[in-house]
Amino acid sequence: MDGAEEAAGEMEALGLDAFMAMDEAARANLPKSRLKKMLRLEANAKKKEEKAKEQAGAQEAETRRRMEEAEKVVITMDPSLPQAVKCKIGKLKCAPAEDGGHIGTRVMLQGWTHRLRWESKKLLFLELRDGTGYIQAVMSGNLCMTKDALMLNREASVSLYGTVCSDERAKGGMELHVDYWELVGSSPAEIEMILTHESNPDILLNQRHLVIRGTKASAVLRMRSIITQCFREHFFANDYVELAPPTLVQTQCEGGSTLFHFDYFGEPAYLTQSSQLYLETGIPAVGDCFCILPSYRAEKSSTRRHLAEFHHIEAEFAFIDFEDLLQRIEYLIADVVDRVIEKGGDLLQVLNPGLKPLKRPFKRLTYTDAVKFCRQHNIYKDEATQTHFEFGDDIPEGPERKMTDMIGEPILMIKFPMTLKSFYMKRCPEDRALTESVDVLIPGVGEVVGGSMRMHDYDELMEAYERENIDPAPYYWFSDQRKYGTCPHGGYGLGLERFICYALAQHHIRDVCLYPRYRGRIEP
Ligand code: 4AD
Numbered sequence: 001m002d003g004a005e006e007a008a009g010e011m012e013a014l015g016l017d018a019f020m021a022m023d024e025a026a027r028a029n030l031p032k033s034r035l036k037k038m039l040r041l042e043a044n045a046k047k048k049e050e051k052a053k054e055q056a057g058a059q060e061a062e063t064r065r066r067m068e069e070a071e072k073v074v075i076t077m078d079p080s081l082p083q084a085v086k087c088k089i090g091k092l093k094c095a096p097a098e099d100g101g102h103i104g105t106r107v108m109l110q111g112w113t114h115r116l117r118w119e120s121k122k123l124l125f126l127e128l129r130d131g132t133g134y135i136q137a138v139m140s141g142n143l144c145m146t147k148d149a150l151m152l153n154r155e156a157s158v159s160l161y162g163t164v165c166s167d168e169r170a171k172g173g174m175e176l177h178v179d180y181w182e183l184v185g186s187s188p189a190e191i192e193m194i195l196t197h198e199s200n201p202d203i204l205l206n207q208r209h210l211v212i213r214g215t216k217a218s219a220v221l222r223m224r225s226i227i228t229q230c231f232r233e234h235f236f237a238n239d240y241v242e243l244a245p246p247t248l249v250q251t252q253c254e255g256g257s258t259l260f261h262f263d264y265f266g267e268p269a270y271l272t273q274s275s276q277l278y279l280e281t282g283i284p285a286v287g288d289c290f291c292i293l294p295s296y297r298a299e300k301s302s303t304r305r306h307l308a309e310f311h312h313i314e315a316e317f318a319f320i321d322f323e324d325l326l327q328r329i330e331y332l333i334a335d336v337v338d339r340v341i342e343k344g345g346d347l348l349q350v351l352n353p354g355l356k357p358l359k360r361p362f363k364r365l366t367y368t369d370a371v372k373f374c375r376q377h378n379i380y381k382d383e384a385t386q387t388h389f390e391f392g393d394d395i396p397e398g399p400e401r402k403m404t405d406m407i408g409e410p411i412l413m414i415k416f417p418m419t420l421k422s423f424y425m426k427r428c429p430e431d432r433a434l435t436e437s438v439d440v441l442i443p444g445v446g447e448v449v450g451g452s453m454r455m456h457d458y459d460e461l462m463e464a465y466e467r468e469n470i471d472p473a474p475y476y477w478f479s480d481q482r483k484y485g486t487c488p489h490g491g492y493g494l495g496l497e498r499f500i501c502y503a504l505a506q507h508h509i510r511d512v513c514l515y516p517r518y519r520g521r522i523e524p
Contacts, residue, residue: 016041070147077161077180084108084161090132092164094173102164102174109135109176110159110184112213113152124149128160128176131218137162137176148183155187155213208515209524219347220512224500226347228292230339231313231496234332240315241286245278247293250474253277254422258297260308271296274493275314277424277478280454283318283489284481290315292496302519303397304508305446305498309517313499316491322426322436322453325490326364326412329440329449332494333410334358340503352505363409367416367434370395370403379403394420397446404441411441423464426453426490436490445502451492458482 019027019038027035087107095101111130118124124144126137137160143149152158162178194207204211211217235242250267252259253274260271275291282289295312317328337358340348348355365373373379374389379399381389389395395403404411415434418427425435440449455461461482465472472479500512510516515524 016045020045066150067147070145070150073142073145073147075142075146075180081179082106086110088132089128089130089135092133092135092172092174094166103166104163106161106163106179107176108159108161109137111157113154113156113158113187114213114215116152116154118144121145124152126152126158126160126178128158129213129218134171134215135174135176136167136170137178139178139181143178143181148186151186152183153187153189153191155191155210157184157187158182159184205510205516205521206524212514216351217511219351220500220504220506221514223344223347223351223504224496224512226343227336227340227500227503228311228496230336230343231292231332233339234335235290235315238288240288240290241282243279243282243286243289243291245272245275245282245291245293247272247275247296249278251277251478252470253424254297258299260296260298273297274312276316276491276493277475279314279316279491280489281477281481283316284485288315288317295493299519301397304510305397305501307497307509307513307516307518310498310509311496313494313496314491316489318487318489320453320490321488322490325436325451325453325492326414326438329438329451329492330360330362330412332492333362333440333449333499334360336499337503348504352503354505355503358410362412362440363407364412364414365407366414367420370413373403373407374399377403377406379406392417392419400441401446404446405443408443410443413439413441421452423468423470424452424454424461426455426488438492440494442502444505445498447495448498448502449492449494451490453488453490456482456486456488458486 016038020042027038030038084106085108087102087109089109089111092107093101094103096103097105109128109130111128113126114129114134115127116124117126122141122144124139126139128135128137139149159182160176160178161180162176165175165177166173167175191210195204195210199207212221232242248262248264248269249272250264250269252270253272253276258273262269262271272293272295274295275293279289279291290313292311292313294309296309297306299306299308315328315332317324320328334357337355341355341357344355368391371389371391371393374381374395378386379389379402381387381393381399389399414437415428415431416437416439417433418425418435419433421435421437425437428434428436436453438449438451439447442448455464458479461479462472464470465475497509497512500506501509504512506512510518
């Protein structure tokens with residue numbers, strides 16, 4: 001192969017860019033026909049480039065001209081208009097003023113530009129979001145010809161003054177006809193590039209502070225607040241007292257493998273796994289009590305229902321038996337679902353219109369029968385080898401969910417073997433190998449509640465510490481509960497985020513948190 005052929009071969013591979021980078025001497029080595037073709041391509045490319053430059057220049061000049069023009073446009077508030085009433089979108093009522101509504105009223109709304117749609121240079125539709133709702137605002141003429149208007153992007157914050165008008169086509173039947181507006185905080189155009197439909201889950205989580213402004217994410221957060229309120233209302237309606245146990249502790253509640261250790265002014269300490277032990281000490285003080293606080297688990301698994309920090313709704317009651325406990329748990333879940341349906345309104349209709357009141361009583365299934373169910377329905381301990389569960393095996397998340405989905409209704413799974421459960425659980429009087437324990441399993445989500453009767457005999461608790469190799473010293477205050485006026489008592493812990501996944505039909509637990517914490521993520 002001679003030099004010219006070699007150069008031609010390279011050209012095929014490298015293309016026009018390589019040719020344009022060649023010096024005269026290198027080009028002289030190319031075969032004539034090839035050189036001619038490449039020169040023609042080069043000339044075309046240069047022409048194209050010049051044209052693009054010209055167009056960009058013209059566009060820049062046009063933008064500059066429009067900006068200069070826009071700078072001359074000054075808008076002022078018309079003092080002859082009625083004083084605007086400062087309002088929240090969610091409070092606007094689609095009815096005439098004489099019926100206590102806002103149609104025809106001049107209002108001032110403040111919020112963020114959720115969407116922008118330019119109909120023409122002189123007509124802009126702006127969807128305003130203020131956290132309480134959304135409203136379409138119409139801006140026309142000079143109002144959308146100012147420099148601020150030309151530079152307006154999504155997520156800028158604005159104050160809009162205008163009259164509320166009824167419009168059947170608009171969401172909520174109302175529209176704001178703007179007569180004056182002010183930019184409060186601009187938002188750069190790059191907002192459009194940060195999140196796109198193609199953004200992968202990791203990008204969405206890195207940009208969670210922006211994602212939560214979205215229609216769906218913000219609806220979930222608002223519903224989370226309503227659901228939390230429903231739990232509090234259930235507790236207060238039933239005369240429980242809210243307590244606030246510490247979350248920085250020196251005792252473990254649910255086993256050492258998921259403890260977060262930290263240095264507490266030179267002393268070893270943990271982030272709490274559950275407030276249960278402290279809550280138990282509250283019952284002789286205030287009676288039935290509850291708390292809604294974060295719990296922490298150094299979970300190795302990062303499944304769609306595990307977090308490292310979750311909100312734990314825990315309650316504790318004195319002088320009850322196991323049957324009372326089961327009924328209280330069932331009542332809590334069914335009553336909170338009823339309250340969520342009643343309070344959820346439009347948000348619930350959008351997120352989960354299928355949420356229905358729960359049928360009571362819930363199905364009860366002993367651990368022993370659950371093992372039988374799995375064996376009968378080919379739910380295996382090990383799929384690959386088709387190994388069946390035996391009594392005493394832990395039924396992990398996957399098989400447990402399969403069983404729950406097959407049964408298709410909430411289940412109170414009860415009486416787990418002592419070997420599978422925490423040190424503090426009371427034994428069943430009829431079979432001391434079992435505990436008076438309960439997990440609530442819900443189709444689609446799995447376990448949402450864990451609870452039990454507590455060991456209330458001092459000596460039995462001491463034996464349990466020994467069996468589990470736990471030093472009783474840091475638990476003296478918990479043990480004292482059994483020394484000074486012990487009584488039969490029990491309680492439960494419900495994972496708020498898991499319950500929200502169920503109530504709002506959300507697949508992934510991360511989507512119901514403001515800023516989820518799980519293995520591999522601690523920002524933002
Ligand atoms: O079953 P658990 O571990 O029970 C306890 O912590 C008891 N001390 C509670 C009590 O009796 N006061 O946890 C209770 C519930 C689970 O059913 C689950 O809903 C939730 O807490 N939970 C988690 N939620 C999200 N991520 C995690 N890593 C969770 N671990 C537990």
